[in-house]
Amino acid sequence: MNLIARTPKQAIEQFEPALHEAGLSEDINIEVSTKSPGTLEEQYRQWLNAGRSSPDILTMDVGWSIPFIRRGQLLNLSDALPAEHVQTLENEYNAESIDSSRGRNGNIFGVPLIMDVRGMWYRRDLAREAGYDPDAENWGTEPKSWEEFSQIAADIQEQQGLQYGLTMPFELSQTITCCTFNSIMSQWGGAYFGGREHLFGPVGDRPITIDEEQVLSALRMLRTFMWGHEDQHSLDNDSFVGGIVPSDVLGWRYTKDLDAFLNGNSFAYTVGNPAFAKLASSGDNFGDAVNEKLGLMPKPYGIQQSDSTYEGVGGTMSPLAGYNLSVNPNSNKQDAALEVLQTVMKDDFLVKWFNLSGYLPAKPKLLQSEAVKNHSLFGQYMDTFSVMADNAMPRPVTPIYFQESKVISQEVHNVVSQSKAPKKGMADAKEQLAQIEDSYGQ
Structure with missing residues (x-):
């Protein structure tokens, strides 16, 4: 049986043994193929449009599963899986992860293997040296306001002589729409299309709210953080400290922003997931001192x-x-594929997979299980990941998501880079989104 995956090589090699250890039939063998995430969606479209029977199992990004479901190109698991497994998906899994593979009529078309939710990494050691007590002040579980965080970041930046208070990926790309700005906008109460109920449509019949004041506030905050209060479109509130984010992030995407944090040039970094903790613990970075230096x-x-x-x-x-x-609906090995999915849902497999790969299981209860919280590297961060899993925001995925994402990322980038004023940039974005929605909705 063939499966496409995007996972570290060492973990891939242990994927099949872990499944057999969790009870998968010994006569089911898995051939795991790897593809670049940038080409995976296009490759799937070509294969499924051609009616290919292989691969039998498809690793679907939560950001583009729904268009395949709309085209009828994935197996309906609500019908194919036993009822008790469907109930487990409905009752025990992170709701947002499940909804990313849900059809219009409520049926489920995917079993979550990897849930990626993110906190904010920070230098715990530098905070302590600057007079803060992250443990006593419950930094790991009690969210701070952006106002307070900017003051802390600026203070530590100054005390420790750091180049930056905070780094983030803000290169002109889909990353802005799906992740960096999606979360910041949501933290201000803003939405692209009128809140959660319209995330996945209906296209052409949902409000476009990207120009609302909450969204503008998020943009003004970013302008403040990058350009300071000299910017005429910064927040009219001096308690938000400016100059903590370098304008260079407008060209950074998961490389230089991370490097600046690992190299000791920044107090905090926005993309906090276990994969980066593993990188931070390498000998080239924080090594054995990672637990002391790395906070979340x-x-x-x-x-x-x-x-x-x-x-x-x-x-x-x-x-x-x-x-x-x-599951590929054209697969000649559907029974075996469904047994793999049922095995993947077992708690003991998910814990084993977490230990092998560092990827978070999409069952919230497991984040607080002894087996996960005792992990030597990741365990100390599970309380924070639990908070973030309870507050996850999907991207607005529909069949026209990629078209709309280009508009959103471009106009948001225009505003944050000072090419356009916030109101102008978001008015332009709303006009373009309305054209796309109207065109598709007709």
Whole structure:
């Protein structure tokens, strides 16, 4: 049986043994193929459009599963899996991860393998040296406001002589739409299309709210952090400290922003997931001192969720990323594929897979299990990841998501780079999004 995966090589080599250890039939053998994430979606479209029977199991990004479901190209697991397994998916898994593979009628088309939610890494050692006590002050579980965080970051930046207070990926790319700005906008109570209820459509019949004041506040905060209060479109509130984020991040994407943090040039880094903790613990970085140096906090908030216009928006918010396993409806080995998915759902496999790969299981209860919290590297961060898993925000995925993402990322980048004023940039974005929605919705 063939399966496509995007996973570290060492973990891939242990994937099949871990499944057999968890009870997969010994006569089921798995051939795991790897593809670049940048080409995977296009390759799947070609194969499924051609009716290919292989691969049998598809590793689907939470950001583009729904278009395949709309085209009828994935097996309906609500019908194919035993009822008790469907109930487990509905009742025990992270709801946002499940919804990323849900059809219009509520059926499920994917089993979450990897849940990627993110806090904010920070230098715990530098905070202590600057007079803060992250443990006593519950930095790991009690979200800070962006206002307070900016003051802390600026203070430590100055005391420790750091180049930056905070780094983040903000290169002109889909990363802005799905992740960096999606979370910051949500933390301010803003939404692209009127809140959670419209995330996945209906296209052409949902409000476009990217120009609302909450979104503009998030953009003004970013302008403040990058350009300071001299910027005419910065926040009109001096308690948000400017100059903590380098404008260079406008060209950074998961490389230089991370390097600046690992090299000791920044106090904090926005992309806090276990993969980066593993990198930070390497001999080239923090090594054996990683537990002392590396702290994780929930992402800050712009407004409290109770003050938000939209339900479930505001407060600490993480962008949702990750991968779900779906079955090729043309597969000649569907029974074996479904047995693999049922085995993947077992707690003992998910814990084993977490230990092998560092990827978070999409079952919230497992994040607080003894087997996970005792992990020598990741265990200390599980309370924070639990907070973020409870506050995950998916991207607005529909069949026209990639078209709309280009518009959103371009106009947001225009505003943050000072090429356009916030109101102008978001008005232009709304106009373009309305054209796309109207065109597709007709």
